Amino acid sequence: MEPYEPDTIERHWQEVWERERTWEVPNPGQPDFDDSAPKSYVLEMLPYPSGEPHIGHLKVYSVGDAVAHYMRRRGYRVLHPMGYDAFGLPAENHAIKTGEHPRASTDGAIASFARQFRRWGISIDWSREFGTHEPSYYRWTQWIFLKLYSRGLAYRKDAAVMWCPKDATVLANEQVIDGRCERCGTPVEARQLEQWFFRITDYADRLLEDLDCIDWPEHVKTMQRNWIGRSEGAEVVFRCEEPAIDFPVFTTRPDTLFGATFFVLAPEHPEAERLAAGTEYEDAVRDYVNEALRASAEERGAEEREKTGVPLGRTVVNPVNGEQIPAFVADYVLMEYGTGAIMAVPAHDARDYEFAKAHDLPIRQVIRQSEPAGEDSARDELPYMGDGVMVDSGRFDGRDNREAYEEICDWLEAERRGRRSIHYRLRDWLISRQRYWGCPIPIVYCEQDGAVPVPEDDLPVLLPDVEDFAPKGKSPLATAEDWVSTTCPTCGGPARRETDTMDTFVDSSWYFLRYCDARNETAAWDRAVLGSWMPVDQYIGGVEHAILHLMYARFFTKALADLDLLDAREPFESLFTIGMITRDGAKMSKSRGNVVDPADYVERFGADTARCYVLFIGPSDQDADWTDKGVEGVHRFLGRLWRLKEEVVERTGAASGAAPVDDPSSDEARGLLRKSHWAIDKVTRDIERGFQFNTAIAAVMELVNEAYRRKAELYGDPVGEAALRFATATAGSLLFPFAPHLGAEVYEAIAGERVWEEPWPRPDPAFLESDTFTLVVQVNGRLRARVEASVDAAEGELLELARSSDAVKRQLDGKEVVKEIVVPGKLVNLVVR
């Protein structure tokens, strides 16, 4: 008997798959295209190539590969591609430190990743592989930019932007976490710069609504909804008479307008200083504004911060009652949201309440929880944010606030003092980066014609080589004078190229489209080919991309559909998020020194063990803790299956088939066949029911254990041996999606066939059903006995059987049975008194 040597068998099968290009799948119009088969696009999020793949990659691709294998054997033509998200900061920072060109380090990392993925035996169609840094890819990234530009969905604007002083680049809103740079943790600063944006806010409503029609985890949808942050309300104009300025404010509570007792501007509000000019507060306002602007976003966002602010020395008019209310500037009002000005209703808003208390301002309750019973009825505790009856609200007194809401809006619109309005938290997507290692923006600037798009035929705008990658507040590309200096496509005069590059999230917002037609040299994709694959049926990846990547990719898909370039409405029909693998309960990190390198385990135990273990450790969508003992356990199991196969081949012959047995002659054979069909059924259901690979693998373990226990009795009997062969081959077949090499090896050794060419097995119902079952007998809901009963026994018979058990008799002794519950096929419960 040969020992289990994963290295040998894994290399053998990898060579077969490589040589025969087993996992390549043709597009429509290509040879061997099978249009009778339904399609399935199985995609894992593309890796960012840096160093070597880590344990998270092993988990994501093990899950994805299991899905891909399963779908293929269910008769689907499966697209399962791979590529690399190759532009970006880490490679550039590495270049700044070492001088090594980002292209060199990136290509090195890609080679490592490609080698590892092959060593893991992941079933990828390698003919579609690409990196987003290749001109043959980013040419089309630029083309998409131009398409968006042509629709006004890409635009340039001078804007206050978030700037990371350490990385010396602008950041997207989404990349600022608690006022700090997402990457390096440096507090961000505000800067005014000309920047490129994508108009994602045009799609806010559709991005929100269409969440209802995709099969994504609820928590991911919730995060996206919160991020879009739609709120309905009204914009109401508060007029200042001296100087004469109209201030629109956004409120979700126009029903509390009568309770507005003051008015507040954000320090960044362009009119703040002008308003205070000429009043006794002029200097105080200027000082306050300067102080607020200097304070970092982090300081301003700090929790439990006192509500500071200063008067502007002016009043504005509350349009509903003509009241003059005092105006303030205070930094608890944010310029980024709404209009940068608010009406303050201290009785019904916690923040306004705090400010009013701190500055001794009037608080007027205009909504009561219930109708006041009398003069001295208990007052509601303020601030009161709930609904109720309006008071002190002129002609609305006594009305329900929800009902009056609409009338107040109608009145505002009729009087032209405001209008219904919807605001979003979502901002347009800032895509300019003052960085080298990214996709150049295909725009040139001409004295005469301004910003001019590079003609499609001139794409790609190649990323030039430069000497110095270090950012200096403007893009390193600015130093490539030969490249920057060009001619205007419109007038032919001198022009200069845009030197910013695109955010790398742009690259990864459409890569799943390119896979469909990756070798197309004349177009980003052929629409018919794209239509034959899109949308992605199963997307798999980490939850850390729940907002950014997934929102951007959805936006691109919708925008490109509107440009009539594709037909999909959503890119990812179904999403599965992978839980993190921890070590000793903590996130793996170099500083903790608890990093598990998948390569070590693949070398020691083989890829099958490593892959099976990450699937067996627990439900794939949950976090799981890595233990070496657990890996050994899985390895032991694979060795057990290997030895079973060796022994069965030795004693019953090699590769002579593993036909199902339908008329077993012995109880031993029947028992093993029952277990085999049970396992087929269980594994199939576990995969179908939300990828429960941990219990699926456990079922194969049970099958192998059963074969071990019964095998001694089965040798010598032809039917018994056939049952044993079937069980062993079935174990290999069921394990194949998780441990493809061993699965293929075992199946071929017994059945003489290639398991991936075999359809996914179906359980034989004759072996799933049984003539008898274990009847559970309860007395007062407590388990008292188990008896074998015939499946077609009538209720009366079951009751009789239940009562005949000694243990039950003892329980019934001297008591009266007041109720009998019979669940056919399951249990009998006798209620006694």
Next chain:
RNA sequence: GCGGACGUGGCGGAACUGGUAUACGCGCCAGGUUUAGGUCCUGGUGGGCCUCACGGCCCAUGGAGGUUCGAAUCCUCUCGUCCGCACCA
């Protein structure tokens, strides 16, 4: 503060629509093969109590109530852990 997820043996975790709690694996214990050990094979293993034994009884799914013939599962309250978002008007 708001929103979401989750609490089950010594450990990772099972339990489909309320119906045998603890599958499978780790660990531990015992036996067997080989024997120097490991590997490998078989069996046992939630806690407590009674019994020479067969067997039996009681208690256990974070805690407290409730619904039900029957609750890990449903409801109410509560404690704890983790993850989002957070001065969003």
